[in-house]
Amino acid sequence: MMGPGSALGKDKLMPPYLSYMDFPFEIHIKAVGPDQAETGKFEGYASVFDDVPDDYGDIIVPGAFKKTLAAGGRNGNGIVMLWQHWTDAIPGVWDKMTEDSKGLFGEGRLLQDTQLGHDTYVLVREGAVKGLSIGFDLPRLKPVKKNARGDPDPAAFDVVEERRYLKELILWETSLVSFPAKVNAGVTGVKDA
Template sequence: MLTIDCERKFLNLELKGLSAEGRFSGYASLFGEPDLGKDVIERGAFSRSLSSRGVAGIRMLFQHDPASPLGHWVTLKEDARGLYVEGQFAPGVSKADEVRRLMKARALDGLSIGFQTVRSKRDAKTGIRHILEADLWEISVVTFPMLPSARVSEVKEMSGGAMLAAKLRHAAAVMRG
């Protein structure tokens, strides 16, 4: 049996909205921010993996359990802030419905990336490992994210007007720092 060491890093998820249909969006990774394991994902670390695997090649799981798929990723892209994701829970899947309800209730709010390090460098002074390239396999919805600040910023079912207002509030908060 072939075993592959896959790293698990619990990282930030900021849900911008959770629709009745089970769509959500946020960040699975933030660039330049050290996690509790002293790892920092650097900008561009996922670009080759996203290009070669594509959105269909990255799984959406619950708690990294390959027996608990939740749906599929609609969008995975690196932007200036991190790895932006948009996901769709699978209809008729009881675990996906449970996770959607927990997100809406603000009881579940983290994402974790499952990857294999391709290239990294360690800062001898700080001990921080900088991940320069990562082969991304999956992104899981998790209970405990690796970053202490990894919490859902907003989860609600929104109309178009409410969604726009929430996006403007979020943008203003980001600009304030």
């Protein structure tokens, strides 16, 4: 499936100043009767707290999402659901996102009355797409020079043995993606009704 902005190129649609972390998910489909419409609902962990770094060497620690969730995400309007981090490809909405002891848990709906939402739902339901990824920024808590990696403020993270332990994030979006970078997080269910 090509997203709406595929011809433009991924680099023009993914903000270069954001960081991304990808996670896989599992599909568990609930059986329904023929008279019940598919709702496109799914749930799972967009991020998990553990000691396993992602492909970028980052580890998110408990508490990292609390401020951004309380603020309603980057703009205060909630966390956006994207397809493959493409800013012009919105397949659905996140109804609820919370941080618990395991990680960042989300409940979302793929919008069946849009072509992208319907196509994405079919791909997720059939197991063709198995990844979730978060797009985030680090807070600029005080003015400091950025390091070579572009990290804005060491107060937002700790570096131990060349690993960043992220303590606070500004969450922009959570995407459904094809190629996850972390292997131990996931959607816990897809609901047909």
